[in-house]
Amino acid sequence: MTDAPMTAPAATTTAGEVLSRYLNEQAGLFLRALPQAVGEAGARPGVLPSLNSPTGSAGTGELLRAVRRIGGALHTFGAAFEPSWAQESRTELRWLLNLLAQEPAYLRRSTRLLAALDTLSSTGSTAPLGSAGESTGPGMLAGHQGAPKARALLDRQLTLARTRAHSLVLQDLRSSRLHALADRMTLLVGETPLVAAAAGQSCELLLPQAAAAFGALGQAVQLLPLQRAAMAYQGDALHRLGVVPAAPVPAQGRPAAAGDADGALAADDAPWHRTRILVKRARYALEVCGRPSTELDGLDQVLDRHQEAADAAVTVATAARTPRITPATAYVLGVVHADQRLEVEAARYAFGRQWPTLPQHGWHEWASA
Amino acid sequence: MTDAPMTAPAATTTAGEVLSRYLNEQAGLFLRALPQAVGEAGARPGVLPSLNSPTGSAGTGELLRAVRRIGGALHTFGAAFEPSWAQESRTELRWLLNLLAQEPAYLRRSTRLLAALDTLSSTGSTAPLGSAGESTGPGMLAGHQGAPKARALLDRQLTLARTRAHSLVLQDLRSSRLHALADRMTLLVGETPLVAAAAGQSCELLLPQAAAAFGALGQAVQLLPLQRAAMAYQGDALHRLGVVPAAPVPAQGRPAAAGDADGALAADDAPWHRTRILVKRARYALEVCGRPSTELDGLDQVLDRHQEAADAAVTVATAARTPRITPATAYVLGVVHADQRLEVEAARYAFGRQWPTLPQHGWHEWASA
Incomplete structure (x- = not known):
């Protein structure tokens, strides 16, 4: 399954034909993936998908891909x-996206954090001079009581979150809301509810709209601190590590202050998360126009990584507020939190380097077409 | 006071004259700085130098500079x-260097770590979009119990270490060993104990020896994982964060395992620390030859930063093993440790970028001169 549409529009086709063909195809993929996703969820009530599959399950992955497009x-x-019709469809698709994306996201976060912990705890495999690595090796954690406890804590909390997300999916997969959405997609396979004008227009008229998606992306990127991000090791992420857990205190504690710190980090991340959505929109718009962009695919991946690292850091900061953890556990969580914020910084750095390579002249031309 | 020698050798001077002039000058600086350094130390028995001066005190700084050269x-x-004579002099100079460098190093480490803690805890000043920064500000730490405690712990432990180093200095500044070294330097101002051959040789004969210093540096750099270091965010430092403190247990605990982790990090840092010494030697050799190199000065600064960040990370890991600290304190120390190891990684990255810009053809020519 490639991300690009199977057909590129010929010059003689109309805008309506291009859009219909794309949406019919994606709606068909939706309907093919839906029973598989339902089956996967239903076949394992309470049983979580294997850690080996990063997206949880194939059916859910295909379904999410069609929903986004x-x-x-x-x-x-x-x-x-x-x-x-378009407004209602978008609302329902967004609902399904939020419902289905949770569980695979927790699965990926679990894989990410446990792998980070294992890498951080082991110095064996990458020793540049050999001597250090050989003398330590994978058994090095034996004497460290913090790392296994931190691992068990994160594993427990993420498994719990995944189980909750899975229960929600199971519940809503039987809902009339999902049935209504499936009916809506079935209709879309047959016919796209186009306004009369679009049905007859030349497919070149799609380009200004794709250009507008690009314009929105360009404006969002202008607000990003790209100059800082494009210099390695400027501490963009680490200098905003304000998420320091309050000491474990019960209800009369001051969660508000910790919330402030989380809030500051979230506000820092927000424009990047917004950019990620806009990258996806521009990417899918080019697919509709039959001009998929590998550069946009790359930027999309980088910002997915940014989002996942930022979310993982929040999970670690939350875990560090668990009452009665040992200092050794908390120390390891501090290191892992910093590591995830470094991944955030690295993703921004990668974005800052890749963005200027994106061919942009094309959509300026389309905008004036 | 510039680092470069005041005079560059003319073509007609001999090697002996060049060396004598350089050493006489540096010995004079040594003797001028010594009473000032002794006075500074003695004037403040138990009183520590101000945090405002990064090198502790001006006299000690000048003395260390002459000793190194x-x-x-x-x-x-x-x-x-x-x-x-050369062998004995070097032994005594190394003794004085080790004695005097401790206290300013602890002072710099204290400044570095407390500043890092303050930066990491505050997200106020650098918010890219304004909104986050305005809503938080410098008072953000109020609700965080870990950061002030971690700050107090590091401050206390580093102040104690500095006090110990200061006592050692006070004690040894009155020793006969220092008097003997001062006498040795007094003699050096008047006359340099050259072998007969060197006295008459052309100063061009110094160049192959400087080239040998460069050659030793080049060989050491070949052993560094420069390719990895030269790619930003390859996790060279963070993936070796093995320093996880054992939970605070008394004498029957297993400090050996924690020591293994520290040892692995130390073995990873060692070739970089060795390179730092060789950069300094090459730098001073070029000064003697009247050809100071700003590129070498830059590399020297980068590796000083590398050393100081690595030492600071060890201090933080040690502090995290303090018994009875709270989880919130330990979490903050984990973050600060990761931050210092990131500084180590950033210094390696900077070195990997600056090293290829070092003009190297010159010393190949000298080596064959």
């Missing part, structure tokens, strides 16, 4: 569709 | 000197 096309080329 | 010249151009 249909939602993106309805947003970017909104003027071409019957307005209330 | 005389020792470096005696090493690099060893063949020109009376062997037993």
Whole structure:
């Protein structure tokens, strides 16, 4: 399954034909993946998917992919569709996205954090001069009481979160809301509710709308501190490590202050998370136009990594507020938190280097087409 | 006071004249700084120098500078000197260097770590979009119990270490060993104990010896994992964060395992620390030859930073093993440890970028001169 659409529009096709073909195809993928995703969820009530699969399960992954693309096309080329239908469809697709994305996200976060912990705790494999590595090796954790406890704590809390997300999925997969959405997609396979004008227009008219998606992305990127991010080791992430857990105190404690620190980090991350959404929209818009961009795919991956590291850091900071953990456990969580914020910084650095390589002249031309 | 010698050798001077002039000058600086350093130390029995001065005190700084340069010249151009005199002088200079460098190093480490803690705890000043910064500000630490406690713990332990180092200085500044070294330097102002051959040789003969210092540096750098260091965010430092404190247990605990982890990090740092010494030697050798190199000065600064960050990380890991600290304190220490190891990684990255810009063709020519 590639991310690109199977067909590129010919010059003689209309805008309506291009959009219909794309949406019919994606709706078909949606309907094919849906029973598989339901089956996977239902076949394992309470049983969690294997850690070996980063996206949880194949059916859910395919379903999410189609949901994102249909939602993106309805947003970017909104003027071409019957307005209330497009609006309702987007709301329902967003609901399904939020529902289904949780469990795989917890699974990936678990994989990420436990792997980070294992790497941080072991100095064996990458010793540059050999001597240090040989003298320590994988058994090095034996004397450290903090790392295994921190690992067990994170594993327990993430497994709990995944179980909760899974229960929600199980519950809502039987809901009438999902059935209604499936019916909506079945109709979309047959016919796209286009406004009359779009049906006849040349497919070149899609380009200004794709260009608008690019314009929104460009504006969001202008607000990012790219100059700082593009210099390695400027401490963009680490100097904002304000998430320091309050000492474990019961209800009369001051969670508000810890919330302030989390809030400051979240506010710092927010424009990057917003950019990630806009990258995806621009990426799907180009797919609709039959001009997929490997540069955008790369930026999308970088910002996915940014989002996942930022979320993982929040999870670690939350775990560090667990009452009655040992100082050794807390120390390890501090190191892991810093490591995840470093991943955030590294992703920003990668974005700052890749963004200027994105070919941008094209969509300026389309905008004036 | 600049680092470069005041005079560059003319083509007609002999090697002996160049060396004598350099050593006479540095010995004079030594003797001028010594009483000032003794006075500074004696004037404040138990009183520690102000945090405002990064090197502790001006006299000690000048003294250390002269000690390093005389020792470096005696090493690099060893063949020109009376062997037993040069050997003894270097031993005594190294003793004084180790004695005097401790206290300013603890002072710098204290400044570095407390500043890092303050930066990490505050997200107020650098918020890219304004909103986060305005809503938090410097008062953000109020609700965090870990950061002030970690700060107090590091401050207390480093102040204690500095006090111990200061007592040692006070004690040894009155020793006959220091008087003997001062006498040795007084003689050096008047006359340098050269071997007969060196006295008459052309100063061009110094160049192969300086080239040998460069060659030793080049060989050491070849052993460094420069390719990894030159790629930003390869986790060279963070993936070796093995220093996880054992839970506070008394004498029957297993400090050996924690020691293994420290040892692995130390073995990883060792080739970089060795390179730092060789950069200094090459730097001083070029000064003797009247060809100071700003590139070497830059590399020297980078590796000083590397050393200080690595030492600071050890201090933090040690502090995290203090019995009865709270989990919140330990968490903050974990973050600060990761931050210092990131500084180590950043210094390696900077070295990996600066090293190839060092003009190297010159000393190949000298080596064959």
